[in-house]
Structure formats: C-alpha cells, structure tokens
Amino acid sequence: MLHQYRTWLQRPGGEEDDAQHREFFENAMIVLDTNVLLSLYELHASARDEVIDALARVQSRLWLPYQVGLEFVRRRHAVIAARTRSLSEALRDVDKRFIAARQAIIAARDEVGQLYVKYAWNYEITQELSESITQQSVDAAVSAIKQDLRQRVKDLKDKHDLALGSIDSDDHILPIVADLYGNQVAAPVPPETVRNRVTEAITYRFPNEIPPGFSDATKGTDLNRAGDYLIWEEIIERARQLPEPRRVIFVSSDGKEDWYEPAEPGRAARPWPMLSDELWARAGANLRILKSAQFFEGAHRYLDAQISTTTYKEIDRATETLEESRVHQEAVRAVDDLRTHLMAGEFSEELLDSYLNVKRVLAESMQAVVQDQLSDGCPAFHELREKLSLFMASKIEERIPEKYLRVPYGSRIHEDLFAILYQNIGSPVPAGRLRIVTGDSVHTERRTRELRELGFNIDARKQGSEDVYTLHGLSLDHTLVRSIIGNNVRRDSALSTSDREEILRILGDIDFDAGD
Missing domain, CATH: 1.10.10 (Arc Repressor Mutant, subunit A)
Structure with a gap:
C-alpha cells in the first residue's frame, strides 16, 4: 500500500530527496514549457545571458514538444509588443501621474482655504494661498523630479534590445533557442492524433478535473483549451523512448490548480501526484515538475551554473509579467467574442460558452491586477x-x-x-x-x-x-x-x-x- 501510493505520501526534504534531485538534474530529459522560453524576451540582457548559459549545460538533454515550439513562435510577437507598449506608454503615464499630483495639491490648497473662511472668516489667507500655490508653482517645484523620471524611462527605451518592427528580421533570441535544441525538436503530431487527444481532454479529462489543463476548460476553442494536455501527451510519448532509468523534468511557471494540487492544512501546494503516477504507468518514467526559479536554483546547486541572486528575482518577475500579459490579452479577446455574440441578438450555446469564458478570464485578469498590488506581501x-x-x-x-x-x-x-x-x-x-x-x-x-x-x-x-x-x-x-x-x-x-x-x-x- 505504501509503495502503491508513494507519490501521494512522500514528503520533500532530507538527504534521500536531495540525492534524487541531483540524479534528475544530472540525467533527466528536460522539457521547458512555453512560458519559460518566452521569458527570455522579457529578461534583462545580463540575466538572459546567465539563463542561457545554464541551459547550455543541459543542452544534450533538452527536448522541445511540437506544441511548445508552436506556441513559442506564435506568441513571441505578443510578448515583444507588450514590452514595447509598456515602455512606449511609460512617458505618458509619468506625465499623467504628475498632472494628478498637481490637481491633488491644488485641491488640498482649496480645502485649507475653505477652512480659513469657515472657521476664521479670513479671506486674506485664502487669497494668499491661491496666489502662492498655483499650477505653475507646483509644476516648477516638481519639475526636477519629473525630468529625472522621464530621462530614466528614455534610457530604458534606448537600451531596449528588441524592437517589434524588426522581430522577424532581427530576432537574436530565436536563433539562440534554435541552437540550444538543435534537432531535439518533436515532429508535428498527426492531425488525427491531435483530434483524438482534444476529444479525450474535452469529453473526459476536463469534466473529471484530471490534470493537466482542466482549468482551461472554458478557454476559446477546444484546441486552445487542450493545449496543456497536448504537451503532456507528447511528453509521455517521448518518455517511453528514453533509456532506463527514465527521468523527466518539466519546467513551467504555470501554478494553476490543473498542474498543482492546492494546499491544505499540514501540506503546501504541490504538483499533482497523479501526474507522476500517470507518467510512471504509461511510460515507466519518474517526474519532477519545477517552477522556473526552482529549476535554475537546481542548475546552480547541482550543475555549477553561475546564476546570481538578482537573476532569480528577475526570472520570477519575467514569468509573472508574461502571465499577467497573457491573462489580460485573453480577457480582451473574450470580451470581443462575447460582444460579437450579443450583437447577433440570438440565444445559442456559443453565447453561453462565451459568457462563461468572459467571467473566467476577467476574474483571472482582475486577480492578477490585485495580486500585483500585493506582491510585496503583508x-x-x-x-x-x-x-x-x-x-x-x-x-x-x-x-x-x-x-x-x-x-x-x-x-x-x-x-x-x-x-x-x-x-x-x-x-x-x-x-x-x-x-x-x-x-x-x-x-x-x-x-x-x-x-x-x-x-x-x-x-x-x-x-x-x-x-x-x-x-x-x-x-x-x-x-x-x-x-x-x-x-x-x-x-x-x-x-x-x-x-x-x-x-x-x-x-x-x-x-x-x-x-x-
């Protein structure tokens, strides 16, 4: 019994777990999820160099599922567009905030003046305040701060090493990724196989909340909903072909409940044990699922990769930024889709599905906004x-x-x-x-x-x-x-x-x- 349910009963930590972890880092096939590869576009240049150097140490064991590669090449434009847009809008946002600050100061001036009129009948003080604290004087007082912030934003834009307009002709990250994988890239999955896997996901696995991917059950088309499951099936198929003992490390920043079993009293959130069980049952392979920072910490510990503390923080920031961008873009698309169905003026199953999808993605989008405000903890x-x-x-x-x-x-x-x-x-x-x-x-x-x-x-x-x-x-x-x-x-x-x-x-x- 203890052996059969070991993946559900095991506790992390200790010398045995550390030795097993080392075995994985030194021998396992390594699969990077789409978001890990896309984060290379979001990382600062120096952090990116350290990450690429760490990946080069395991280059012979990297393997790219076809679905991951497809999502990577299709989504990289959106990642660069979001980064470029953020930098382009930063100057305008700085100006907006200073306008709001000026208005707040003028409002505070008027409030104090009204207090003098109300409680001291002193109109002279009110007039003095109006003459001494003007929009022009406020602008002059904060001018140096404003110019300093604007100049820093301009410096960031000048150092931005990826331009949206030239991504197809001058994308220097894509060749690096291609070199890392070489010919260790999966071939396209036959259409009939894809169709069968999508049907399996939509009709059986997702309704029964069998990971991975069931959290995406209301996302767009059936093919989009099944994206994580398609990757999972490719991993299982590839794992069967590995020499024994078979080990797989899957690296992803996706922490949703369709990959991670939620925490409960006495236990932190963890990758679903049933994923390990399924990989063992179907491919005879052992599994480790790691977040990006966990993987690169392991590369530093077990493979002597030189990664600084700053880079770990940069990895976390980049993956969080990518996830927020993905969620917000999905929300915009979902709202547009619902608007189209509503404008049609007819009741349909597609209308209901579109409404449910909007509810889900807007909830995720607003959650990301609020969690960003709470990111420093309490x-x-x-x-x-x-x-x-x-x-x-x-x-x-x-x-x-x-x-x-x-x-x-x-x-x-x-x-x-x-x-x-x-x-x-x-x-x-x-x-x-x-x-x-x-x-x-x-x-x-x-x-x-x-x-x-x-x-x-x-x-x-x-x-x-x-x-x-x-x-x-x-x-x-x-x-x-x-x-x-x-x-x-x-x-x-x-x-x-x-x-x-x-x-x-x-x-x-x-x-x-x-x-x-």
Missing part, C-alpha cells in the same frame, strides 16, 4: 502568526509534541485576503472584493473564516444583501488556540487512538485564557 500577517506560535509554545511548555503547534492557514491566498482586510482596517470589505483576490473562487469566504479560526480579530456580517468582513485590529483571541492544536492532533493519522486521547486530555487541562 508583514502584519506574518507577525500575527509568529505571535500566535510563540503564545502556543509558552503555554504548552513541552507537554505536547512541537509538531502539533504548527499554525495553519499560511498560504498566499490567506495572506492576500488578510492584506486586503488590513488595508481597510476598521472598515467593512464586501465579499465580492475579496473574491477578486482568489479569482472568484467559491472557497473565498471559507478561507476568510479560516483566518478567524486563528483568532484574528475579524467579524462577518450582512450589509444589505452582501456579506462583509471587517478586521478590527491586530489583537488575537487566544481562546481559539486549543482548537488549533486539537485539530492538528486529530489530523495525524499515524497516532494511535490511545496516544491521541492522551494528548487531547493534556490539551484540555491547559489554561489558554490566562495571560498573553
């Missing part, structure tokens, strides 16, 4: 969790094993939800606003309730027809600590009934109300 969230952990330890005094003192609900979603509440501390936040953070997930309210289970000072109530949540402060309700520890104990399936009862008995005797 220190207050981690401080509260640390206080809770210290309080547990002070009350338990080693009477209960330390592993049961773990503070749950520490995922990125929990942190982002708390951050929204913290930004609006003391004010009610509608549940609809919180759902933006989770991409309109049905579990949003449950995640917020889980924060309350930690003793966070959050209340929930109805305001009109909508649920609202309010963070009233950074105090903790310590009386909930008993249930947190008790739940950790009950979830430990390795405990005997007698041991569980004994730990719960000890827990019941501890006074969590006394002191802080």
Whole structure:
C-alpha cells in the first residue's frame, strides 16, 4: 500500500530527496514549457545571458514538444509588443501621474482655504494661498523630479534590445533557442492524433478535473483549451523512448490548480501526484515538475551554473509579467467574442460558452491586477502568526509534541485576503472584493473564516444583501488556540487512538485564557 501510493505520501526534504534531485538534474530529459522560453524576451540582457548559459549545460538533454515550439513562435510577437507598449506608454503615464499630483495639491490648497473662511472668516489667507500655490508653482517645484523620471524611462527605451518592427528580421533570441535544441525538436503530431487527444481532454479529462489543463476548460476553442494536455501527451510519448532509468523534468511557471494540487492544512501546494503516477504507468518514467526559479536554483546547486541572486528575482518577475500579459490579452479577446455574440441578438450555446469564458478570464485578469498590488506581501500577517506560535509554545511548555503547534492557514491566498482586510482596517470589505483576490473562487469566504479560526480579530456580517468582513485590529483571541492544536492532533493519522486521547486530555487541562 505504501509503495502503491508513494507519490501521494512522500514528503520533500532530507538527504534521500536531495540525492534524487541531483540524479534528475544530472540525467533527466528536460522539457521547458512555453512560458519559460518566452521569458527570455522579457529578461534583462545580463540575466538572459546567465539563463542561457545554464541551459547550455543541459543542452544534450533538452527536448522541445511540437506544441511548445508552436506556441513559442506564435506568441513571441505578443510578448515583444507588450514590452514595447509598456515602455512606449511609460512617458505618458509619468506625465499623467504628475498632472494628478498637481490637481491633488491644488485641491488640498482649496480645502485649507475653505477652512480659513469657515472657521476664521479670513479671506486674506485664502487669497494668499491661491496666489502662492498655483499650477505653475507646483509644476516648477516638481519639475526636477519629473525630468529625472522621464530621462530614466528614455534610457530604458534606448537600451531596449528588441524592437517589434524588426522581430522577424532581427530576432537574436530565436536563433539562440534554435541552437540550444538543435534537432531535439518533436515532429508535428498527426492531425488525427491531435483530434483524438482534444476529444479525450474535452469529453473526459476536463469534466473529471484530471490534470493537466482542466482549468482551461472554458478557454476559446477546444484546441486552445487542450493545449496543456497536448504537451503532456507528447511528453509521455517521448518518455517511453528514453533509456532506463527514465527521468523527466518539466519546467513551467504555470501554478494553476490543473498542474498543482492546492494546499491544505499540514501540506503546501504541490504538483499533482497523479501526474507522476500517470507518467510512471504509461511510460515507466519518474517526474519532477519545477517552477522556473526552482529549476535554475537546481542548475546552480547541482550543475555549477553561475546564476546570481538578482537573476532569480528577475526570472520570477519575467514569468509573472508574461502571465499577467497573457491573462489580460485573453480577457480582451473574450470580451470581443462575447460582444460579437450579443450583437447577433440570438440565444445559442456559443453565447453561453462565451459568457462563461468572459467571467473566467476577467476574474483571472482582475486577480492578477490585485495580486500585483500585493506582491510585496503583508508583514502584519506574518507577525500575527509568529505571535500566535510563540503564545502556543509558552503555554504548552513541552507537554505536547512541537509538531502539533504548527499554525495553519499560511498560504498566499490567506495572506492576500488578510492584506486586503488590513488595508481597510476598521472598515467593512464586501465579499465580492475579496473574491477578486482568489479569482472568484467559491472557497473565498471559507478561507476568510479560516483566518478567524486563528483568532484574528475579524467579524462577518450582512450589509444589505452582501456579506462583509471587517478586521478590527491586530489583537488575537487566544481562546481559539486549543482548537488549533486539537485539530492538528486529530489530523495525524499515524497516532494511535490511545496516544491521541492522551494528548487531547493534556490539551484540555491547559489554561489558554490566562495571560498573553
């Protein structure tokens, strides 16, 4: 039993896991997803050089699925267009922000002047303020700052080494990618095989949420929806041809639930174990799924690739930027498609599918916008969790094993939800606003309730027809600590009934109300 379900039971870490990781990096076939290759267009030149050097170290083991190559050559124009547009619009955005700043200063001047009129009957001060703080004086005061920012943007544009207009004739990244792969590129998949795989994905796998790709079940055409599954099938087919022992590393920045099993109490999010099971069952190959930064960290650790700390951050930034750009472009296309169906003025299945697609992609797009604003994290969230952990330890005094003192609900979603509440501390936040953070997930309210289970000072109530949540402060309700520890104990399936009862008995005797 333990062997059969080992992929679901294994825990990362330890010397054995490190040795296996080294075996993968030194011997496995390496498959880079489309977003990893496209990130080369988004990286700064120096970071790009380090990444390419790392890939050159595993060049003989790189393999390019046909579907990945097709998506790469088709989407590179859009990536360069987004980067070029961002730089081109930056100067205008700087000017807009300074206009808004000027207006805010003038509004503040007028507000102070009105206070003098209202409470001191002093029109002279109001007149002095109007004469001394003008649009011209404000512009003069910030002129040096504005020019400095504009010049920096111009410098960035001048150093931009990829131009949209010349991408077909002067794309110096495409030849590098081609050289890395050489002839290690899959041939086109026969149309009949593609048709059968798309049907398998749409009619069986996606309705049953079998990874990968089921999160794309409402995306555009059936062929677009099945893109991840087509890549997966190519990987399985290629893995069968590898010499034994067969190992595959798949590198992707896609962290959606159709590749990663969501976190749950006691376990972080992880690549779906059923993917490892399927690759082993169908190809006799072992699998590692890694995010981009994880892969290049491994290349540094096991293959001596020279990658700086700055480059790791640049890799994360580039992949996040690519994903945001992809989501926003998909949202625009989905809205245009829905508009076309609505203008037709007829009810159809295509209209309903288009509407559902718009809901999904707009939720993803707005989620990306909000998460970008929250990208620096929320220190207050981690401080509260640390206080809770210290309080547990002070009350338990080693009477209960330390592993049961773990503070749950520490995922990125929990942190982002708390951050929204913290930004609006003391004010009610509608549940609809919180759902933006989770991409309109049905579990949003449950995640917020889980924060309350930690003793966070959050209340929930109805305001009109909508649920609202309010963070009233950074105090903790310590009386909930008993249930947190008790739940950790009950979830430990390795405990005997007698041991569980004994730990719960000890827990019941501890006074969590006394002191802080």
